[in-house]
Amino acid sequence: MIPARYAASRFPAKLMQDLSGKPVILRTYEAAIGTKLFDEVYVVTDSDVIFDAITNAGGQALMSQKEHDCGSDRIAEAVTDMEVDIIVNVQGDEPFTDRESLASVLEVFKNDTEKEIDLASLMVRITDEEEINNPNTVKVIVDNRNFALYFSRSVIPYPRNKEIESVYYKHKGIYAFRKSALMAFQRLPMLPLEAIEKIEAIRYLEYGKKIKMVETTVSGIEIDTPEDLKRAQQAWK
Secondary structure, X not given: OEEEOOOOOOOOOHHHOEEOOEEHHHHHHHHHHHOXXXXXXXXXXXXXXXXXXXHOOOOOEEEOOOOOOOHHHHHHHHHOOOOOOEEEEEOOOOOOOOHHHHHHHHHHHHOOOOOOOOEEEEEEEEOOHHHHHOOOOOEEEEOOOOEEEEEEOOOOOOOXXXXXXXXXXXXXXXXXXXXXXXXXXXXXXXXHHHHHHOOOHHHHHHOOOOXXXXXXXXXXXXXXXXXXXXXHHHHHO
């Protein structure tokens, strides 16, 4: 499922921007299809423009009937009556989505015999100071089993002790959910930490859910700003 909201706050209409001859959202849809990991791939949107861009290209799209605070809520509405076990949320602004990373996220559920994991997501190590300090880059810290402890737009961990090497991970906006966890999510009201940070994954942590983080070396380019789009256009070439 690819949630696709037209009116992004930082970069309105970013999903319909041109990326080497096709809209960003169509590039992302084609990347998800190209992994050949999924039984079905849908774009879930509140926009006729995005809906038409996908369906006119032969893709599958669903219109979201409600206003939603985040992509997980939008997807939950779409899958309510679907008979599925695992749902993967690929962000619409991730046209460089790759098979290896998605396969590694799905793999954690095969080994989760106790069904301890509610959802899984990706993280990539970052070393660039500007990226580490950029509030548009969501950072994540994990425990010794790679379960998420917290997500933040701030620098975490804070390097107070300069003698210890600080390791930083960026959260990549790809989630794999058990359907039960996703349906529970939409019934849970937003709490202060999520509201302050504007990071939907925090809602799961605030309600005691377990998020398994999987490290990947594939960073890709998330298109949050016009500058990101320029980098993506250059990389695509």
